[in-house]
Amino acid sequence: MKKITAILILIAELFLLNPSPASAQVVTPIKVLIVYDAPSPDQYQKLGFAYAIMLRNLIGHFNSTVDLVPIQNYTAGELESYQTTFYLGSYYNNPIPAAFLNDVSATQKTIVWFKYNIWQFAWNAAYNFNTHYGFSFSGLQGLNATPTSTSPAPGFFDTVLYKGMSMVKYYAYDATSGTVNADPDVGVTQIINTALAQAVVNIKNSATSAQVPYIVRSGNFWYFADLPLSYIGPRDRYLVLCDILHDIFADNQPVSHKALVRLEDVDALVDYGTMKTLSDYMVSKHIPFSVATIPHYMDPLGVYNGGVAEEVPLSQAGTLKRSLNYALARGGKVLMHGYTHQYDSMRNKNTAVSADDFELWNAVANTPVAEDSTAWALGRLQAGKTELLLNGYIPFAWETPHYQASPLAMKAVPQVFKTTYQRAVYYTSDTPNFTLAQGKDFEVGQFFPYIIKQDYYGQRVLPENLGNIEYDISSIDPFSNVVYTWKDLYLNAQYALVVRDGFASFFFHPFWLESSLAPLVTTGFSDFKSIVQGITGLGYTWADPSTLP
Numbered sequence: 001m002k003k004i005t006a007i008l009i010l011i012a013e014l015f016l017l018n019p020s021p022a023s024a025q026v027v028t029p030i031k032v033l034i035v036y037d038a039p040s041p042d043q044y045q046k047l048g049f050a051y052a053i054m055l056r057n058l059i060g061h062f063n064s065t066v067d068l069v070p071i072q073n074y075t076a077g078e079l080e081s082y083q084t085t086f087y088l089g090s091y092y093n094n095p096i097p098a099a100f101l102n103d104v105s106a107t108q109k110t111i112v113w114f115k116y117n118i119w120q121f122a123w124n125a126a127y128n129f130n131t132h133y134g135f136s137f138s139g140l141q142g143l144n145a146t147p148t149s150t151s152p153a154p155g156f157f158d159t160v161l162y163k164g165m166s167m168v169k170y171y172a173y174d175a176t177s178g179t180v181n182a183d184p185d186v187g188v189t190q191i192i193n194t195a196l197a198q199a200v201v202n203i204k205n206s207a208t209s210a211q212v213p214y215i216v217r218s219g220n221f222w223y224f225a226d227l228p229l230s231y232i233g234p235r236d237r238y239l240v241l242c243d244i245l246h247d248i249f250a251d252n253q254p255v256s257h258k259a260l261v262r263l264e265d266v267d268a269l270v271d272y273g274t275m276k277t278l279s280d281y282m283v284s285k286h287i288p289f290s291v292a293t294i295p296h297y298m299d300p301l302g303v304y305n306g307g308v309a310e311e312v313p314l315s316q317a318g319t320l321k322r323s324l325n326y327a328l329a330r331g332g333k334v335l336m337h338g339y340t341h342q343y344d345s346m347r348n349k350n351t352a353v354s355a356d357d358f359e360l361w362n363a364v365a366n367t368p369v370a371e372d373s374t375a376w377a378l379g380r381l382q383a384g385k386t387e388l389l390l391n392g393y394i395p396f397a398w399e400t401p402h403y404q405a406s407p408l409a410m411k412a413v414p415q416v417f418k419t420t421y422q423r424a425v426y427y428t429s430d431t432p433n434f435t436l437a438q439g440k441d442f443e444v445g446q447f448f449p450y451i452i453k454q455d456y457y458g459q460r461v462l463p464e465n466l467g468n469i470e471y472d473i474s475s476i477d478p479f480s481n482v483v484y485t486w487k488d489l490y491l492n493a494q495y496a497l498v499v500r501d502g503f504a505s506f507f508f509h510p511f512w513l514e515s516s517l518a519p520l521v522t523t524g525f526s527d528f529k530s531i532v533q534g535i536t537g538l539g540y541t542w543a544d545p546s547t548l549p
Contacts, residue, residue: 030064030249033082035100037091037116038070041438046428048090050442053426053456054229055086058242060452060461062249074100079109084248089116090227096120101127104221112222112248116140118187133218134196135189142184144207149175155207156184157225160214160237162201163498167240170231186225189213200247201240215244222248232446234465234492242449243499253501258548259493259540260505261532262290262421263327264468265337265355268297268317269304274513275323277525283330285532288544290421291327292337292399292507293320295387299353300345314391324393333546334393335421338401339384343369350479360405366434368406377409381416396546397421397462403445407432410457421462421545423447424455449502451548462545466492466506469531471521486531493535504535 034055036048049068056066069078071087076099079085087100096117104111105127113121122129122137130136145154152173160167171182189212191197199213203225214237216223224241232238246253263278282289297312297320299305314320324334342348342357349363350356360377362369381398388395398417400410407430413420425445432441452461466489474481493504511517512524536542 027063030062030084031082032059032064032066033079033085034059034066034068034088035071035074035085036068036088037094038072039091039094042091043436043438043440044091045439046442048088049428050426050444051088051090051227051229053428054444054446055088057426057446057448057452057455057461058245060454060456061242061448061450062245062251063453071096071100077103079103079107079111082109084110084112086112086114088114088227088229089118090114092116105132108220110220110222110248112224114224115185115187115227118223130192133221134193135191135213135216135218135223137223138188138190140185141188141212142186143180144205147173147178147180155205156182157186157203157205157210157212158184159204159206160201160240161204161211162237162240162243165235165495165498166204167235167237167495167498168206169226169237170233181231183226183230186212186214187223189216189223189225191216200244203237215240234447234467235495239449239495239498239502242502246500255500257497257501257538257540258503258543259535260290260462260464260503260543260545261287262292262335262464262505262507262545263332264292264507264509265294265341266291266320266323266510267294267341267354268312268314268320270320270323270510271514272319272323272326274510276326277513278508278510278528279327279330279332281525281529282332282532285536285542287532287542288331288333289327290333290335290397290545291324292421293324293334293388293393293395294337294339294341294354295384295391296340297354298340298342299351300342301347301352303351303353314387321391328393331544333544334388334395335397335399335545336381336384336388336395336417337399339380339387341401356479357401358404359401360409361402363402363404368408368431372406372408374408374412377405377412378415381412385416400424407457410459414458414460418460419462420459421464423464424457424459424461426456449496449499451503462505462548463503464505464507465496465502466504468507468509469512469524469527471512471517471524473517473520475520476517486527486534489531490534493538493540497538504538504540506531506535 034052036052052068059066118137143156158169197218200215200217202211203214204211214225228237228241295314299310302308338359341354348357397419399422403423404425407427425443427443428441447465448463449465470482470484472481472483489506496502
């Protein structure tokens with residue numbers, strides 16, 4: 001009787017500590033409106049929508065609901081239904097409806113304005129902008145001069161200064177064609193009443209050393225001098241936006257930095273010795289890790305099998321299962337990295353072999369594959385997951401092959417996996433057309449420095465934001481000619497620290513340890529250890545991706 005009573009008391013205590021869902025506090029999602037430029041007819045009609053999707057993804061880090069509306073469709077009073085409204089000024093001089101300007105000037109809700117067309121508000125005497133907000137807008141500034149072959153980089157406001165780091169905007173100039181690949185324009189503002197407005201972040205012109213405000217805040221009104229969703233990178237002012245969103249939403253997020261490591265493209269041809277070496281090292285350092293597994297190996301053209309087609313289902317992949325079992329016994333967790341990680345018998349773009357090629361996108365034509373549909377993709381996802389389950393492996397997440405799939409394929413993923421672990425490509429149509437003269441579609445690749453609870457396609461996304469170590473072995477493999485060192489990843493990890501809850505997440509191919517790559521690659525294992533030790537030294541805490549909240 002005493003034992004039963006003790007159990008009942010324990011249950012009661014647990015109930016008090018963990019009240020039922022009915023009595024638990026329900027946190028209401030933040031309601032967010034994103035309005036964006038969509039000029040018609042114009043070849044850039046959908047570019048603003050692409051940026052809106054990217055911003056919507058970042059806001060998916062927070063407990064939120066988000067609506068996307070073209071600026072010309074805005075209706076009077078609409079923003080009052082939202083706690084926060086973002087306007088993405090991506091198209092120069094796109095007309096802003098008077099209804100929107102009137103509402104912005106009168107509201108007590110949070111307004112965040114990016115880049116262009118602020119002059120339609122700030123220079124309209126009806127709104128008394130300078131007096132009301134405490135700062136002025138003087139105009140745009142782009143390149144200091146026109147670039148030439150003798151002066152290819154004349155300079156611009158290219159360096160955002162944030163938390164002791166210099167976040168440099170992307171710039172490239174092709175002297176042959178005279179083409180500039182950059183987004184140099186910034187809106188130049190000046191603080192005129194420090195009691196009302198503050199420069200939260202500054203941007204510097206590296207050629208002249210001049211500085212102007214990059215982010216200005218005046219009460220509930222925020223202004224970003226450019227659009228930090230263009231030309232994003234791991235050391236870019238994009239990370240400033242990722243972090244400042246915490247301030248815009250006032251969520252009081254404490255500083256907390258986690259690290260993730262993933263072994264990539266593990267299939268039937270994996271070398272057991274390399275998996276053993278890497279697994280042993282990580283368990284010795286008490287580091288949880290994951291294994292991106294391709295369950296069904298295909299080499300339809302016999303590229304790696306003497307011209308004879310080869311297919312290896314997981315049930316016959318003895319070395320792969322031995323490697324997975326060894327890794328799992330040492331803290332590894334399995335995620336599914338495609339079903340076959342290649343498409344049919346087509347070189348897409350490389351060899352048609354698993355791990356080499358795209359599976360859910362025609363990378364040659366840059367279009368969806370012929371069979372493309374949510375049902376078709378769902379079949380592949382379910383087949384791969386079933387193959388893993390039947391062999392005793394429970395995948396905790398999905399990773400899209402080469403991070404790219406059609407919009408319809410992406411919509412299949414949440415039906416099979418609650419979590420993805422990846423970067424992703426997003427499209428402005430379910431059936432994208434990139435060849436139209438006007439209103440063409442856009443595809444945008446995006447990485448995340450933190451967990452996205454729900455992205456544009458309904459996916460929960462664990463981050464991979466540092467990249468991966470690459471070596472130039474083009475003398476034996478023409479498709480492997482990129483060099484990206486562990487020091488590059490380490491530098492990316494330093495920049496990721498500016499995001500208060502930013503991750504340091506990278507992946508590594510076990511084949512870089514294989515002796516068959518010598519003498520081209522001899523430092524694979526030492527480089528892997530260097531990046532792990534470097535990330536640890538920066539103060540990140542290694543996390544198990546399968547248990548992240």
